[in-house]
Amino acid sequence: MAMRSFSNTHHAISVIFILFLCVWCNGQEEEASAAPMEETEKEALYSTIQGFVGNWWNGTDLYPDPCGWTPIQGVSCDLFDGFWYVTGLHIGPIDENSLDCAPNVEFRPDLFAFKRLKSLSFFNCFVSPSLHPISLPTDSWGVLSGMLESLEFRSNPGLTGQIPTGFGHLSKLQSLVLLENRLTGELPTNIGNLTNLRRLVLSANGFKGQIPYSFGVLDKLLILDLSNNSLSGPLPLTFGGLTSLLKLDLSNNEMEGKIPSEIGNLKNLTLLDLSRNNFAGGLIQSLEELCSLEELILANNPMGGDLLSVEWNRLQGLVVLDLSNLGLTGGIPDSISGLKRLRFLGLNDNKLTGNLSPKIAAMPSVGAIYLYGNNLTGELKFPEGFYGKMGRRFGAWNNPNLCYPNGLGGSTSHGPYGVRKCQQEVTLYGVDDxxxxxxxxxxxxxxxxxxxxxxxxxxxxxxxxxxxxxxxxxxxxxxx
Structure with a gap:
C-alpha cells in the first residue's frame, strides 16, 4: 500500500510539473509574439537592407513584424528587456530565400545603429569590381565594439580598399573573416588588440607588407589563415606564442627567411602550410616538436638542406607530408617509413640520392608516394602487388639511375610507371685475362x-x- 501511495503521488507531481511547463511556455510564446520592436531599430533594419538589395524593397509592407510573424531571411533577433533587437544580419545568397544584393549596393549609416548586433556577414554581395567597386566604411565600427562577435566578408570581388583601422576596436570579436575579396594594403597592427579572436582568416586578397608582430599575442586563436596574398618578410618570432593554434596557413605569399625555431611551441597545431613562399635555411629540428601535426606542407620553397635534420618518427600523427621542390639533398631516412598514418608523401623535384628502402612500400596507410625528379639510384625492391595497387600514384619517374627487376612488368604483372627495367649482367669468358x-x-x-x-x-x-x-x-x- 505504501509503495502504491508513493507511486500515485509521484505521478501526480509529474503531471503538475508538465502542466506548469506548458503554461510557462505558452506564456513565453505569447510574450514573444506580443513583444514590440523599437521603432528606431525597425527603421534602421529596413534602411540597411534597402541599401544592399535596392530601393524597390519595401520592408514596411513586406515584413511589418520582422522579428515576429513575418521574419526576414538572414535576420536574427532576440529579446532584451521585453523588446526585439537585431542580433544577426547576413546578406547574400547563402540560403534559398536569402536577400540578393543589387548592383549598386551601399553601406548606409543605419548599419551602425543596431544596439545588440552580434553577427554581421556578407556573401557574394559586392560583385562588380569594374562597374561598381565599393570600400568598407572607415568610421563608426567602434559603435559595434560592445556586442559584435563575428564579422565576415566572403567572395566579394567588388569589395576593394584597405581594412579599416576601426576593426581593431571590435574588442568582443571572436571571428574575423575577409575571404576572397579584393582588399589591398598592409595588415593593420591593431588587429593584435582583438585578444578574443578564435578565427582570423584574411585569405585570397591583395594584402602586402610584413605580418605584424602584434598578431603573435592572439593566444586564443584556433585558426590563422593569411594565404594567397602578397605578404613578404620573415615569419614573426612572436608566432611561438600562438599556443592554442590548430591551423596555420601562410601559403602562396612572398615570405622569406628561415622558419623560426619558436614554431615548435605550437603543440596543438594540426595543419602547417607554408608552401609557395621563399623560405630558406633548411628544415628546422623543432618541427619534430609539433606532436599534434597531421598535415605538414612546405612545398615549393628554396629551403635546401636534407631530411636528416628531423626525427620523422616523432610525428606519428602525420597524414600528409609534402616536401616537394625544396632543393633537398642526401638520402631518404628510414624514419619516414615509420609514419603509420601517412597517406600522402611528396618528395618529388628535389636532389635526393641513394637507394629506396623497401620499408617505404610497407607503410600501412599510404595511398600516394611521389619521388620523381630526383637522383635516386639502384634497384627498386618493392613487392609487385604494390605497383598494381598504387598505379601512377607511385611516381618515381625522372630518376635516371633507378630501375626495377626484369621479372616484373610482364603481360600479367605491373611495374612502376616511367621507371626502366634493370639490364641483365653479361658474364664474359676470361674476364680476368x-x-x-x-x-x-x-x-x-x-x-x-x-x-x-x-x-x-x-x-x-x-x-x-x-x-x-x-x-x-x-x-x-x-x-x-
Missing part, C-alpha cells in the same frame, strides 16, 4: 677495334685460327 682488360674502356665496355668475339668464346687469337681452318677445308674440297 690482362690482355682482355687492355681492350676494355674505362667504363668496362669493349673497345670498338677489339678483335675479341664473346659470342664464340674464343681468345683474341681465335679469329686467326678459325680463318686458317676455313682455308684448309676449302683447299681439300678443290683437290677432291
Amino acid at each position: 690482362p690482355d682482355l682488360k687492355s681492350n676494355m674502356g674505362n667504363n668496362g665496355n669493349l673497345n670498338q677495334n677489339s678483335q675479341f668475339i664473346p659470342s664464340l668464346g674464343f681468345s683474341r687469337y681465335g679469329g686467326e685460327v678459325f680463318w686458317c681452318l676455313f682455308l684448309v677445308a676449302t683447299s681439300m674440297v678443290i683437290l677432291l
Whole structure:
C-alpha cells in the first residue's frame, strides 16, 4: 500500500510539473509574439537592407513584424528587456530565400545603429569590381565594439580598399573573416588588440607588407589563415606564442627567411602550410616538436638542406607530408617509413640520392608516394602487388639511375610507371685475362677495334685460327 501511495503521488507531481511547463511556455510564446520592436531599430533594419538589395524593397509592407510573424531571411533577433533587437544580419545568397544584393549596393549609416548586433556577414554581395567597386566604411565600427562577435566578408570581388583601422576596436570579436575579396594594403597592427579572436582568416586578397608582430599575442586563436596574398618578410618570432593554434596557413605569399625555431611551441597545431613562399635555411629540428601535426606542407620553397635534420618518427600523427621542390639533398631516412598514418608523401623535384628502402612500400596507410625528379639510384625492391595497387600514384619517374627487376612488368604483372627495367649482367669468358682488360674502356665496355668475339668464346687469337681452318677445308674440297 505504501509503495502504491508513493507511486500515485509521484505521478501526480509529474503531471503538475508538465502542466506548469506548458503554461510557462505558452506564456513565453505569447510574450514573444506580443513583444514590440523599437521603432528606431525597425527603421534602421529596413534602411540597411534597402541599401544592399535596392530601393524597390519595401520592408514596411513586406515584413511589418520582422522579428515576429513575418521574419526576414538572414535576420536574427532576440529579446532584451521585453523588446526585439537585431542580433544577426547576413546578406547574400547563402540560403534559398536569402536577400540578393543589387548592383549598386551601399553601406548606409543605419548599419551602425543596431544596439545588440552580434553577427554581421556578407556573401557574394559586392560583385562588380569594374562597374561598381565599393570600400568598407572607415568610421563608426567602434559603435559595434560592445556586442559584435563575428564579422565576415566572403567572395566579394567588388569589395576593394584597405581594412579599416576601426576593426581593431571590435574588442568582443571572436571571428574575423575577409575571404576572397579584393582588399589591398598592409595588415593593420591593431588587429593584435582583438585578444578574443578564435578565427582570423584574411585569405585570397591583395594584402602586402610584413605580418605584424602584434598578431603573435592572439593566444586564443584556433585558426590563422593569411594565404594567397602578397605578404613578404620573415615569419614573426612572436608566432611561438600562438599556443592554442590548430591551423596555420601562410601559403602562396612572398615570405622569406628561415622558419623560426619558436614554431615548435605550437603543440596543438594540426595543419602547417607554408608552401609557395621563399623560405630558406633548411628544415628546422623543432618541427619534430609539433606532436599534434597531421598535415605538414612546405612545398615549393628554396629551403635546401636534407631530411636528416628531423626525427620523422616523432610525428606519428602525420597524414600528409609534402616536401616537394625544396632543393633537398642526401638520402631518404628510414624514419619516414615509420609514419603509420601517412597517406600522402611528396618528395618529388628535389636532389635526393641513394637507394629506396623497401620499408617505404610497407607503410600501412599510404595511398600516394611521389619521388620523381630526383637522383635516386639502384634497384627498386618493392613487392609487385604494390605497383598494381598504387598505379601512377607511385611516381618515381625522372630518376635516371633507378630501375626495377626484369621479372616484373610482364603481360600479367605491373611495374612502376616511367621507371626502366634493370639490364641483365653479361658474364664474359676470361674476364680476368690482362690482355682482355687492355681492350676494355674505362667504363668496362669493349673497345670498338677489339678483335675479341664473346659470342664464340674464343681468345683474341681465335679469329686467326678459325680463318686458317676455313682455308684448309676449302683447299681439300678443290683437290677432291
